[in-house]
Amino acid sequence: MDAGLTYIYTCFDIVLSAALLWLAWQLLRSTDIFKAIIFFICFGLLMSIAWVRMHAPDVALAEAAIGAGLTGPLFLAALRRMELGSRKERRIDGKEERSEDE
């Protein structure tokens, strides 16, 4: 591992850490909850790259499969069930159904 390679690795680490922190900040600051969940999924994927970088392949696979691949859809499904009745019901064929309580 000559000096050149470690230099590249350090740059990669700094960029990856900056990206992770920016995603986490965006995730928690964004007003629209749907956007926050999409940020969360990207955050999970970037995390699995970080695990690969730290020679932890098992954790990278688990993070990609469970952390981003299933927790994200769990959040989306919960969001859909929460919003299903209150503001409007997005029917599959896209017609907006009038919701009484607004």
Place this chain on the structure above:
Amino acid sequence: MVRRNEAKMNNRHQTKKRLSGLLWTLLLLTIFLAGLLIWTVLNIPRPLPSLSRETAEYLAMSGVNNPVTAVLLNFRGYDTMLEVMVFLLGAMTVWSITHAPFPARVANPSPVQATAVRLLTPLVCLIGGYLIWQGAYQTGGAFQGGAVLSAGVVLLLISDFIWVPRMHSLPLRLGMAVGPLLFVILAIWGVITEGSLLKLSPENAWAYLLFLEAGCGISIGLTLAAFFAGGRPLGDLREEPYKADQDDGEEG
């Protein structure tokens, strides 16, 4: 569209009002906490200790080549037993709170989705099975393979095949409890034959662990799908005679 902007406006207004209040004290508190933590991390003695020497030493006796799986299933198998029980506990809690939402009255699933599901499901089972099998000597294992299997089951749930939500809960419960049951049986078997909980004889440990990993993979796959379904399968509703469960306060 007007209603959507309204919601966004008061949301932003609300965040602005909250920002000025207790937030500044909390911000200072967290910055102080961050400084403290970073100072502590810097002062931790540099040659970070690690257990890699011990793991390498006993890896041969653990029956698997992948050190992470060896630590997970053999050296610290008791941890994983409790943790798979936490997973099953999560599914029990989700089932005890509510029943799965009734399938949306969709005309018919689009043909593209139906054929995609028919093609993907066998592929998902193949990849999931391979990941579980590969755990013994390479990256992979029960959790990763189970997650892929659950993706296949979730695909079935989304594509609204009529029989999926109507399934009676017993086969699902058996599938979910396979992993923990195998763990408990192996634990007791270890006590009977080798004299200590979860102790596996080194020569046929690989067979036990493979059997165990397959069971855990299946149960994790079904449990993750139960999380996604979000409630008891509707097959259970037949058992409970329906009565409008009005909420009359002085519940016991």
Place this chain on the structure above:
Amino acid sequence: MTNLLYSFTGLILFIFGFFALIVCAQPLRKILGCNVMATGIFLFLVATSYRADAAAIDPVPQAMVLTGIVVSVSVTAVALVLATSIRQASDPFIARRKKKAKGDARKKQ
């Protein structure tokens, strides 16, 4: 050098999550904050075991992180179902529609 960088990132993620858990009002955001906190702790843990040559990697932190990921998924799922059922129980529109749907399901069986 890599250990320190990723340890700091993990700690700052932990503090982000802690901050979000306290400040945000919506339950969905609190659960997102919990997940970010957990991921931060795991990053901090595995940063300990990073070694330049891949042979001397310590597998115990990786096993701990796997256990942690699985536990935090099950807690997230339970919290989401709780938040959804609270939202549906307290919303008149959904409650009425749910009773009607339950009635139809009963008639169909």
Place this chain on the structure above:
Amino acid sequence: MISAESWIIVPVVAPLSGALLSFLIRRGSVIISMTAAALNGLAAIILVKQFLQAGPAVYAIGGWNPPLGITLHTDGPSLIMLAMTAVAAIAICLYAWGYFSLRIDEPVRIGRAERQESFFWPLWMLQLTALNGLFLSGDIFNLYVTLELLGISAAALAALSGKTSALIASLRYLLVSLLGSLSYLLGVVFIYKTYGVLDLVLLQKMAGMEPGVIAALAFMSVGLLLKTALFPMHFWLPPAHANALAPVSSILSGLVVKASFFLLFRLWFDIFSPVLPASAFSLMGFLGAGAVLWGAIQSLRQKRLKLLIAYSTVSQLGYLFIAFPLAFAGGTSQAWSTVLFMAAGHACAKIAMFMAAGNILLHIGHDRIKDLAGIRAHLPITSFAYAAAGVNLIGLPPSAGFVAKWMMLITALSTHQWLWALVLLAGSLLAAAYVFKVTSQLFVIPPDTTLIMRHRSAPLLEWPALILALISLLMGLMAPYPLRLLEIGVTPEVVMLLGGGP
């Protein structure tokens, strides 16, 4: 071939398999859980007998020795908590059986009671596994997994009653216990980062004054204080315990809160006692004093019986934390005895009280304190059980509460810490106030309205409450036996080669 020393795994494996079987076979879940609780009781008795003969025992799971494997320990304190949990588990199983069989034939809401019962037994058995696992385990990461198992099953049981208020309280409880477990996990990470070892015994040998250990202890203590609901962080406890079903609130108040306290006490007094400064102990004392006074005042103001008892839990927990500065002066084994006696007595008394409150709620439909007059005619055993448990909370002579408070008072006076003695006395007076507030309704005030009893009182509901109340009452008389248990070596001196062979 099964050696006698493998009895130590029965308190964990029996309820675990009980939970799995009752999850699969819903019809037989009552019998399965009863046998698991009985087996757990038997194992507790045998473990105590083995401990008295052979002293503390260490059991390496899977045959792997500590730095790599996990070990189970039996020493004085964990055995007392194990015995307390075993006794409470049998009483709660009997009570829950009577409670659900009565509610299922209740005409109002068919279906809800069956759902609750079919999910109550597996969740309760998992909780019992987590409790026993926590008392026995000797590995800090394994303690994190048991804490998590405890937190989720407690939140699941709290949400079982299906009311919206219960769901909201349960979500708050889940998030708080998740925050507690995560900060505990951060403490574990710091310890692993400094010592690279997870076993408690090895840690005790290595524990020194290093920045990593201080940070670890700070995070672990904050996490465990959150889960034990000490005074400033007790907001989640009263709604969660008051809105739950009767057997569930007795489990939550009696056992779950004690488990995280036990872990905190073990960390502070057994493992890291050289590292901690005196100011940390007096901080705990002040928080405890605040909990005692604030909890008692709050419970005096409550209108509903279950909320009154929930706030009295907050105040009784305060006493456990007052023991910290006293024990720091008095000495470790003496500290263990006062704290564990108070915890065991309080557990039995609180479970009996919540069972009595559940009976009253079940039979007359409401638990408003001012309308309880005349209950004693219809539910004599329940009223007597409530009064006997109240005696233990106040700390009157024969009860365990009296013995514990007496020992604390002696230590406080002998080490000239007048403040804690003052708080103890004030707390006892306030406790007397909120116990007499209810017992006066039950016994003194003549019944003006004719109470409509929804159904005749079932023996299975009343006798467990009475037996537990009497146990907490008479525990003071047989005080010397548990104390002897604590004198036998506090932590096992085990010869350990670093990286020992299988």
